[in-house]
Amino acid sequence: MTDTPIRLVDYLPPSHLVDSVALTFRLHPQATRVLSQVCLRPNPARPGRHDLRLDGEALRLIGAAVDGVPIAAMPDETGLTLPASSLPDGPFTFTAEVEIAPEANTALEGLYMSRGMYCTQCEAEGFRKITFYPDRPDVMAPFRVRIESDLPVLLSNGNEVANGPGWAEWHDPWPKPAYLFALVAGDLVAHSAGFTTMSGRDVALNIWVRPGDEARCGYAMDSLIRSMKWDEDVYGREYDLDVFNIVAVDDFNMGAMENKGLNIFNSKYVLALPETATDDDFARIEAIIAHEYFHNWTGNRITCRDWFQLCLKEGLTVFRDQQFSSDMRSAAVKRIEDVLTLRARQFREDDGPLAHPVRPEEYIEINNFYTATVYEKGAELIGMLKRLVGDKGYAKALDLYFRRHDGQAATIEDWLAVFEDATGRDLSRFKLWYSEAGTPRLKVTDDFRDGRFSLHVEQVNLPTPGQPDKHPKVIPIAVGLLNPNGDEVVPTTVLELTETRQSFHFDGLAARPVPSILRGFSAPVVLERATTPEERAFLLAHDTDPFNKWEAGRALAKEVLARMVTDGAQPGPDWLDALARVALDEALDPAFRALALRLPGEDDMAQTLHAAGHVPDPDRIHAARQRMAAALAERLDPALPGLIDALAEPGPFTPEARAAGRRALRLAALGLMTRRDGGARAAAVFRAANNMTEEVGALSCLLDVGRGQEELALFESRWGRDRLVMDKWFTLQILHAAPAEAAAKVDRLTAHPDFDWKNPNRFRAVIGALSANHAGFHHASGAGYRVLADWLIRLDPLNPQTAARMSTAFETRARYDADRQALMADQLDRILAAPALSRDLAEMAGRMRR
Numbered sequence: 116m117t118d119t120p121i122r123l124v125d126y127l128p129p130s131h132l133v134d135s136v137a138l139t140f141r142l143h144p145q146a147t148r149v150l151s152q153v154c155l156r157p158n159p160a161r162p163g164r165h166d167l168r169l170d171g172e173a174l175r176l177i178g179a180a181v182d183g184v185p186i187a188a189m190p191d192e193t194g195l196t197l198p199a200s201s202l203p204d205g206p207f208t209f210t211a212e213v214e215i216a217p218e219a220n221t222a223l224e225g226l227y228m229s230r231g232m233y234c235t236q237c238e239a240e241g242f243r244k245i246t247f248y249p250d251r252p253d254v255m256a257p258f259r260v261r262i263e264s265d266l267p268v269l270l271s272n273g274n275e276v277a278n279g280p281g282w283a284e285w286h287d288p289w290p291k292p293a294y295l296f297a298l299v300a301g302d303l304v305a306h307s308a309g310f311t312t313m314s315g316r317d318v319a320l321n322i323w324v325r326p327g328d329e330a331r332c333g334y335a336m337d338s339l340i341r342s343m344k345w346d347e348d349v350y351g352r353e354y355d356l357d358v359f360n361i362v363a364v365d366d367f368n369m370g371a372m373e374n375k376g377l378n379i380f381n382s383k384y385v386l387a388l389p390e391t392a393t394d395d396d397f398a399r400i401e402a403i404i405a406h407e408y409f410h411n412w413t414g415n416r417i418t419c420r421d422w423f424q425l426c427l428k429e430g431l432t433v434f435r436d437q438q439f440s441s442d443m444r445s446a447a448v449k450r451i452e453d454v455l456t457l458r459a460r461q462f463r464e465d466d467g468p469l470a471h472p473v474r475p476e477e478y479i480e481i482n483n484f485y486t487a488t489v490y491e492k493g494a495e496l497i498g499m500l501k502r503l504v505g506d507k508g509y510a511k512a513l514d515l516y517f518r519r520h521d522g523q524a525a526t527i528e529d530w531l532a533v534f535e536d537a538t539g540r541d542l543s544r545f546k547l548w549y550s551e552a553g554t555p556r557l558k559v560t561d562d563f564r565d566g567r568f569s570l571h572v573e574q575v576n577l578p579t580p581g582q583p584d585k586h587p588k589v590i591p592i593a594v595g596l597l598n599p600n601g602d603e604v605v606p607t608t609v610l611e612l613t614e615t616r617q618s619f620h621f622d623g624l625a626a627r628p629v630p631s632i633l634r635g636f637s638a639p640v641v642l643e644r645a646t647t648p649e650e651r652a653f654l655l656a657h658d659t660d661p662f663n664k665w666e667a668g669r670a671l672a673k674e675v676l677a678r679m680v681t682d683g684a685q686p687g688p689d690w691l692d693a694l695a696r697v698a699l700d701e702a703l704d705p706a707f708r709a710l711a712l713r714l715p716g717e718d719d720m721a722q723t724l725h726a727a728g729h730v731p732d733p734d735r736i737h738a739a740r741q742r743m744a745a746a747l748a749e750r751l752d753p754a755l756p757g758l759i760d761a762l763a764e765p766g767p768f769t770p771e772a773r774a775a776g777r778r779a780l781r782l783a784a785l786g787l788m789t790r791r792d793g794g795a796r797a798a799a800v801f802r803a804a805n806n807m808t809e810e811v812g813a814l815s816c817l818l819d820v821g822r823g824q825e826e827l828a829l830f831e832s833r834w835g836r837d838r839l840v841m842d843k844w845f846t847l848q849i850l851h852a853a854p855a856e857a858a859a860k861v862d863r864l865t866a867h868p869d870f871d872w873k874n875p876n877r878f879r880a881v882i883g884a885l886s887a888n889h890a891g892f893h894h895a896s897g898a899g900y901r902v903l904a905d906w907l908i909r910l911d912p913l914n915p916q917t918a919a920r921m922s923t924a925f926e927t928r929a930r931y932d933a934d935r936q937a938l939m940a941d942q943l944d945r946i947l948a949a950p951a952l953s954r955d956l957a958e959m960a961g962r963m964r965r
């Protein structure tokens with residue numbers, strides 16, 4: 116069966132609107148009854164009489180009625196059609212009773228069970244697995260929900276209005292689409308706090324977890340309170356219900372979900388203690404708590420008209436959570452980390468068969484479009500808009516957006532119109548960023564004559580699948596100029612590239628300056644500019660823009676590593692000295708120094724080599740990177756013990772950014788030292804660690820040099836009963852496995868009694884780690900490809916969404932040699948031939964096989 120794509124151009128407003136919904140749930144693991152009462156009326160925006168289509172999947176219909184009169188409804192596989200002729204011309208009520216089986220729901224979409232607890236996931240189209248309903252985001256309604264169950268805690272959206280033994284009733288006054296519906300029932304305990312909003316309303320805050328986990332909620336609660344305050348201070352957005360509930364669940368396909376007043380989280384992004392969570396975990400918890408909270412305005416109060424507009428809520432909300440984290444932590448470090456992620460995930464996506472515009476124009480399965488392009492590139496587009504209209508223009512546009520579209524389901528056209536109306540700027544050319552896929556390349560040359568420095572910029576927009584011809588984009592290029600002595604002669608200025616080729620001039624300069632281009636990574640593009648290593652080293656030493664200072668070091672390291680891969684060179688003393696100077700410069704933020712010491716990743720190198728016209732060899736890249744680390748360790752050797760000692764944190768653990776930065780630098784130094792002392796120091800740090808960052812960090816250092824077996828066993832005996840910590844134990848072993856052993860390691864660990872492959876976190880901890888081990892996954896034997904395909908084929912019938920997401924490991928196929936390409940194609944063919952393949956995985960494998 117081939118599914119036909121859904122297209123943006125076919126959008127039609129809904130035939131009917133919903134004025135209110137009342138739901139009753141009689142919870143039972145195998146036979147939950149859902150009674151619904153939906154008050155509808157014809158949509159004046161669709162004149163004439165229309166059939167009413169109600170979405171519904173895998174529902175056992177017990178009975179249905181229109182205005183109390185039973186109807187003989189015959190659902191098909193995807194729903195129910197009520198013919199126009201059978202419906203009143205004005206308002207009417209549709210009631211239905213259906214039965215569903217949450218315990219049998221392994222896809223974790225709709226109503227399902229996670230270790231005895233009921234919970235829901237309705238985005239994007241899960242509500243149709245709960246009852247018959249117009250399951251589309253432009254149908255918004257207030258919900259009233261009654262839950263009947265013996266479980267002690269019964270939650271839904273909005274405010275609780277009544278309860279009694281075995282039941283509770285909730286009412287959400289804010290009209291919302293069905294994808295924001297949520298229900299939770301379980302034996303849960305709350306970590307509670309309160310927040311007084313800017314207008315003086317008291318809001319009860321609860322984080323609901325399993326008994327025993329309540330001591331692990333402090334950081335998430337603290338992050339929530341800071342997010343609520345920040346959204347008031349920076350965006351003027353206030354919370355709008357009496358209670359804000361968060362629930363942690365162990366089985367969850369994604370990170371978290373912004374259901375109105377009842378956020379549901381993967382427990383991994385809530386639960387944290389210094390002993391169990393790393394600094395990266397703490398930072399991610401802070402960011403995701405903020406992200407879901409910020410959705411209350413950007414996503415819930417203003418939602419998306421249709422799923423093509425997904426970036427309207429996701430791009431903006433990612434941008435907002437990035438702003439929040441950068442205010443809470445170091446803005447420079449946050450920007451560097453965000454760009455690292457963008458390049459690793461989004462540039463990679465843009466460069467392969469899965470490339471798609473930030474606003475896609477067609478899809479087969481919408482769940483396949485929760486991508487780095489929609490989220491991360493979507494956020495970059497907001498950053499560019501802000502740069503183009505300035506901070507004041509941005510603030511005016513956002514105020515107008517909230518005023519004009521509150522309570523609506525909006526589009527990208529609406530979004531751009533508020534910027535045009537608030538600032539008077541024409542954004543019709545900028546809109547191309549939303550409709551054209553691919554990462555623009557900027558080729559920059561310069562010249563200097565009679566005191567005039569000129570930058571000549573050309574933009575190249577290469578074809579992507581289905582989009583052979585591209586147009587020039589509007590690209591903000593932030594530039595600063597430095598004097599040869601290192602002083603800044605021209606501070607950061609934003610140049611606007613709008614044509615294919617353009618020149619920009621700076622006059623009145625006494626000497627030829629050194630340009631610092633694309634400061635702060637002002638646009639999501641690849642900058643191609645031939646420069647000397649000396650100039651990069653100069654910028655690494657002197658650039659006042661922290662992003663470009665780091666970028667200069669990064670570019671140098673990549674050039675050195677590329678030569679090491681292609682002609683077996685050794686890193687020269689210049690690079691080693693330049694990097695050593697930064698690493699040991701105590702005037703610099705330790706977190707920044709740690710980032711500078713982080714060598715380019717192997718997948719990143721493969722992507723870079725491929726773009727430069729080489730066929731990347733994963734083994735050679737791996738070996739060269741090892742040699743690079745060894746050379747750096749040798750160069751820094753005398754300084755390492757002192758660095759490690761000086762960076763030990765005295766007092767108790769705190770998760771804040773300053774302390775985390777010191778630990779990051781300490782562990783970077785420890786990684787290098789492990790290559791010199793055979794692991795003695797790392798083993799000592801492991802044993803002395805009082806926090807998970809150093810425990811896992813030291814263990815990683817050991818595994819990287821082929822040691823650490825004893826420590827792994829110790830770790831397992833210490834943490835064997837802790838699911839989240841044990842995910843790390845599984846991941847580390849795969850991530851640090853030698854290339855020839857990675858696939859066999861997967862076989863060994865998937866046979867471990869604690870490998871619960873139906874739990875998405877555990878599945879990702881092992882199978883996801885394999886594709887993150889570049890040389891292991893791409894081992895010439897093809898064993899990595901085979902073991903991944905085996906597990907995807909196995910998981911797909913149970914959990915298509917997670918299987919489809921993880922199949923993207925194959926998206927880089929075209930980079931590699933013919934043998935590897937053929938091996939990957941074989942595995943994609945095997946997947947495509949699997950019986951009863953899901954729509955999710957079929958779409959992904961199909962696109963990657965083309």
Ligand code: 0A1
Nearest residue numbers: 238239369371372373482485
């Ligand atoms: N909207 C959520 C992420 C999310 C998306 C899809 C899901 O199921 C298909 C679940 C969660 C967010 O952006 O956080």
Ligand code: ZN
Nearest residue numbers: 406410429432
């Ligand atoms: Zn989101």
